[in-house]
Amino acid sequence: MSTHQPLIAVHADEVVPRTKPSNYPEPFASRMNGREKRQLGDVFGLTNFGVNLTRLAPNAVSALRHSHTRQDEFIYILAGHPTLRTDEGDTQLAPGMCAGFKAGTGNAHHLVNNTSETVVYLEVGDRTPGDQGAYPDDDIQAELKDGVWQFRHKDGTPY
Template sequence: MTEGNTADMIAVKATEVAPRTKPSNYPEPFFSRMSGRVKRQLGDVFGISNFGVNLTRLAPGAESSLLHRHSKQDEFIYILEGSPTLITEDEEIVLAPGYCAGFPAAGIAHQIVNRTDMDVLYLEVGDRTPGDEGSYPKDDLQAVLGPDGKWQFTHKDGTPY
């Protein structure tokens, strides 16, 4: 990887970008469910601030996130390796390398789960629209993207974790 300050980066080998130091922003009891997920924040390396790009690896049995949807953020994934299962509120679809999926804001809730015995590797892209909220249909959790760009999590009744 090219050494230097973020503004000096032009090209890097994606697998050499350091993994995100904190595996999840979720509070417990959800945080530990993300233990088999490793994200490399590729967009941040270049100082990109309007959208995020992550190279995400899921170990066998790992999940990408809780089943969720965003109020304002669009998301897109592209499978590079492995055969993860895309789970929505209505169906499950086994994906393979070359498959992609998109999730418009306020659309269907979704998550990716690795039910195989091999790692899954995929790219995920999402915008960073201010005021975004996350809803989690199967969990007692809601999230609001704060003005500082960090997620603030509460129970569905509004009490903090």
């Protein structure tokens, strides 16, 4: 019989940041410099959705601007004033504001920190198998296969 007790609660800042800054291949991975993710959901063994406590240093971005075919996403701003960039344009966010991105709409989005202060936010997304990511600004596309993102050029050749 195991004496291991399940983890009930943690202080989010004590969760070790993800060691690999990005799943993107180069030349895109280095564009994520200044982004730090703490995978809070993984600490508790959550498998249906992920929760990240994310920090963006000044001039950092949250991700390449993207949309998902099957994954809903949600963000909640805790600190700082990032710019939310979507197909509709730019929206200035502030602490206490939130945004959601429904799967299948094709509305590409990401956060940009154009300020001199650190931005801190929670991001929540599901882990629906077969999800695909579209990146209108870059020569990249993605597909979630067996829990791993696979990246290709838009012409289908692998990175």
